[in-house]
Structures are given as C-alpha cells and as structure tokens.
Amino acid sequence: MKMKTILAAGAMSVAAIAANNAHAGAVVDGIKAKGFVQCGVNTGLPGFSAANSEGKWEGLDVDVCRAVAAALLGDAEKVQYTPMTAAQRFTALQSGEIDILSRNTTWTLTRDAKLGLTFGGVNYYDGQGFLVPKALGVSHATELDGATVCVEPGTTTELNLADYFRAKGMSFEPVVIENINETTAAFFAGRCDVYTTDASGLASVRQTMAPNPDDYVILPEIISKEPLGPAVAQGDDQWADLVRWSLMAMIEAEELGVNSENVDDMKKSENPSIQRLLGVSPGMGEALGVDEEWAYRIVKQVGNYGESYKANVTAKLGLERGLNALWTDGGLQYALPVR
C-alpha cells in the first residue's frame, strides 16, 4: 500500500467522523439547498399518485407534496418523485432517501412509535375492502372461506386480512407480490379469487386496471380503519410541522371557502381567519419558519382540499366524499385551527 493512499483514507475517515449530520432543521436546510422536495409516492395508484400520459405525477397524495413545496420553496413544481413499493417505503424514509412519504400509508401506533415516523395528519379516511370477480357469485366477505387472496406485502392490509379471517374462523391462502402492478395482474389473470386493499385502492384498481370494470364487484364489508396520511422521519420537528400545516392549510382553505380561483379576491376579505391563513395578518408563516405567503401559494398553485379531491378522486375514480367530507358537512375532515 502506498503511503499517500493511507493518508488520504485516514483523512477521509476523520473528516467523516467530524461531520455531524444530526441537528434539528436538517431536512428543511437540505431541501432549501437542493431546491426541491424528494417525495416518495405509490408506483401507480390513479387518483392518489400516478404518472399521467405526459409523465407528470398527479393525485391526492401527490398534491400534499406539491403543497409542501409551494409553502417552503415557493413553487409547487419543485418536487421530485420516487415511486415506492409498500415494502420499500419506510426504509427509504428512515434512511433519508426521501424527505416525505405521501403514499396512501396508514397511521398506526407501531409505525408512529416504533418505526421512527411522524405522521402529518390524515388526507384520506379509508377502510379495507375486498374486490372479487362477479362470476364468483359472492356477495359478502363472510362467504370467502378458503379463498385465495392477492395482497401487497408489508401493509396493514396484509395484517387485517389475517386478523379478519382468524376472527371469523375462516381460512385463506395469501398470494403476496411486492409490486402492485404484478399483484393486480395476478388477480386479473385469475391467480386469486379476491384482491384486498383499502377501498379507495380497490376502486382505483377496478376503474383503471380491470379488463372490464363491470365484471368485478367490491364487497360491502369494510373490515378496518385506514387513516391514510403523509409521513416524515422523526427527528426534525420543523419539517414535520411544515408538512402537517401544509395539509391543514388545504383543509382550512376549503372550510373558509378559499379556492384557487378566488384566493386573490379573498385576500381582501374581512374574515380574520382568512386574513391569518393568507398572511394578510402576519405571524403564521414566521411561526413555521417560512414567509407569510405560504398558504396563499398552496391554495393558488395546488388548490384547497376539496378541489384536489374533486380533480383526483371524484373525477378519476367516481368516489364521493363520504368520510372525507368536511366536518361541517358530516364528514371527518377537520382542520386544526390556523392561529
């Protein structure tokens, strides 16, 4: 070995040890430095996150990433998307490969407390259901004893499935394939009797991937609660706050009747809540560590929650608001007060 090589290697080790990468605000600083938000999304779930015919990512989950980029970087387009399978997503987030995971992920205790994640709220209230071919002649999930079920690995769906069949004293055979496209292909090829995931996912798969959507039916039983939302890695509270409040701003905007069309006029509104949200009366942006126009940009560039829902979920999948209506309309979407 050459002396020079050794010295170089030694110097590098010392430098690496000296560099301490653990300090608060690191994620925010990193995003500002690189100029875009690295966002982990589903590999393809129309309505939530899927690339359109021009290769542009769109969907309800994608809009969360765009809102955060609009708030922090001033431009909703400054997002880079990394498609992730269910099995890859948490490791990617923990290791810092992505800044934010916005991929129809269920908020659970284990994930929150043990996996080193912080959830930023719920952008879709969902529940797990079953999709079966009509030809099977099944009308209820309780008739599924002995069925072969296609499911994605590493999901809460996989666990609920086993729990449900156990509770009902029924047996099943899982077919577990990592990639959602392979899983659904297996289902439509008849490898499984049943495909199970969140009801929204079933609607998406039936609508966009089935050879003929009318040949398949979603069973009425919803067997679990699946509050889906964006998540970030624990350890950077400033970043977690920014993600949480970007989502809240979208919901609050809908509640206040502020949308991408009228947001400029609304700046003149006398309503103090609207004035605070849009930065007319300052303070909110400063508290989050961004400028006062943060929420204005979110609404202007991305739209409020209702607009995003309508453009993505209702338009593409035909799903009504249901549980995801605002609390004022009898739903569960409730923005924490922006004040």
Next chain:
Amino acid sequence: MSKTQQAPGGVRSKGLADYLNDENVRAVIYQIVAIGLVILAGWYLVSNTLDNLERQNISTGFGFLDLEASFGISESMIDYTPKSNYATALIVGLLNTVKVAFLGIVLCTIIGTIFGIARLSSNWIVRKLATVYVETFRNIPVLLQLFFWYAIIPGAFPAARNALQPIPDVLMTNRGIYVPVPVADNAYEFMGIAAILAFVIIYFMKKWADKRLDATGQPFPVFWASIGIFVGLVLVAYLAGGAPTAMDIPKLKGFNIQGGYNISPEFLAVLIGLTVYTSTYVAEVVRSGIQAVPSGQWEAADSLGLKRSVSLRKIILPQSMRVAIPPLTNQYLNLTKNSSLAVAVGYPDLVSVSNTTMNQTGQAIEAISIYMAVYLGLSLITSLFMNWFNKKMALVER
C-alpha cells in the same frame, strides 16, 4: 519476524530513522495502520447507525422475533399460521429457499449435463439446438425470465373449476398443479427406514463389487442389483406396514381445490426460471470440462473397443469432473443466491418473508443481517461440500 530482531548484538543501536527505513518494520506498520483504518471505519458506520436510529426513535434488537407475526404465508413446509411468531415465519422462508435451491441445483445439474454433452454431439441438429438453448437462456437476465415464467404459468392453465386432468386425480389449474398424496400412515415411516437401510447395503455392495473387479476382473451388475435391493426392501416394508392405500385426492370444494399437494405457480416459476438459467452455465462448464480431457483418452478408449457412451461415462466424464467441479460450485452458489429474486413473483422465500417482517416491525437492519447471515451460511455449506467432493474426485497420484 522482522529482521531487526535478528540483528546481532554489539552492533551500534539503530536510530528511529533506521527502523522506519527497514522494509519489514514498514510492512508491519502499514498493516497495523490498515487494520486500524478498517476498524475505525467499521466503528464509525456502526456507531453512526445506532445514533441515527436512536435519534429517530427506531427500536433495535432481535426481541421482535418472539412477537406474533400476524400475516399469512401461502406455502410452508412446517406448521405456520398468522398466530406464529416472526422467528417461525423466517424459518418458513428459509425452508422455502432451501427447497427451491436444492431442487434447482439437482435439476440444473441434470439438464446442464445433457445440454453440455449435446453441444459436442456429432449430430448437427442436436448440436445446434443445444447451442440455441444455451445462448438464449444464458443471455437473458434471470429476473426477466422469472417474470416470463410467472406470466405464462397462470395463463397457460384454466381456472380451478375447469381444471385439466391429464392423469386421473392430477389437476392442472392457474392456481398450480395438484397431485394426490398418500394419507399419513406408519407404513411410510417403515418405508423410509427401509430406504436408508437399502442405501447402506448398496454402499457396501458397491465396495465389495469394486474389490472383486480389481481382484478377478469380473464385473458385477451393481446398478440392477441396487435397484432390486432398494425396491425389494421398500416393498417389504410397505407390505409389513399393512399396505395402506388411502390417498388424499385433490377435489374442487368452494373456491379452491382442497386436498392433495399443491405445486404453486410461484414455486414453479422460480424453479423453472432458476433451473433453466443456471443449466445453461452448467452446460458450458460441462462442455469445457469434456473438451479439457485430452483427445488421446477418447482414442485410447476406442482402441479398447469401448462404446462411445461407455467411454464418455467411464473415462471422459470422471476426468472432466476435475476441471468442472470448481466452476460448478460457483453456479450452485449463484443459483442459491438468485433464488432471492423469488420475491418478485410472490414465492415466499426467505427474502420475501424477511421483507414483510422488516416492514411490519421496522427492523430493517436486523432483518437484513439475518438474511445476509443465512445466505452466507448456505453458500459456505455448499462450498464446503463441493470442496470435499472436489478433493475426492481429484487425481490421486500413485
């Protein structure tokens, strides 16, 4: 070790510079520095990882292995339900990996040897067909081949309701192939013991026959005698055990076919994919092994009046083994390691189960270290066995 220790006494003591100029001293220093750097780098990585995990509030340790797994696994060689713990789930995955790797190794050796010999055939068609097979499957990435097999296997057969029945009670469906299996009975244990006994007897018979051949030159029909002993003993055990005939026959019940033994499309796709891919490499190894045997050996065998097939079996192949075993070992290791691609088509091998475990528990580092250790172990066992075999086959110099 170093020369300085041997320096004769009485000579003026050396200065530091002299030591540093001594080649041996420098060699030792370099090595100490190198080891030190490796340890430093390792310590840096480990401590940094632990710090980061701690900071992100991610729990560490192997305690999760005792927790209830709560997820289903489609095929298992041992009892497994979602109630079992993660450790059991991982063992299920390990056994599935070993199953597909072992069968793959056996099959790719047989197929590879046939194609390797066929590539040297004097028949033009056989030779060209073998070449096309080898060159095609050797040059397509194995992952693509797995996708290919998995795409055609479920599509090639009908749904469970109209299953194909090529042989009575054997059902072929898009859920896999179902074969009848005998219902468990004591007689089958007797048969197993009889089979082991038969192998022992055959082993000693072979020794005796070799000795007799050396001494008297009289050949003994070892092959046929072995078959006779094996079949005879097993049959006697079967009859002594009461000759059970009950079979577990696969039948359509509800959605699925119940009963019998199911060979799943996932398993088939992985087995066929790995076998076909690796057999092309084995074929090349066999071909190069045969070509490495000097042609004088063929000529000598011809001059004794041996048939080509006998010369190949008794003279050429044993010699080619010496060349072939080391690269063959590599192919076996490759096959075992490639079996981890099974995750792509849903076969619940070790990686598939570990990935699920990793995701449900968040214990990425632990899960990955488990399967790294397991693959390392499997590879070392394979290579130990092959090294032993290699030594046995090596040319014994007299």
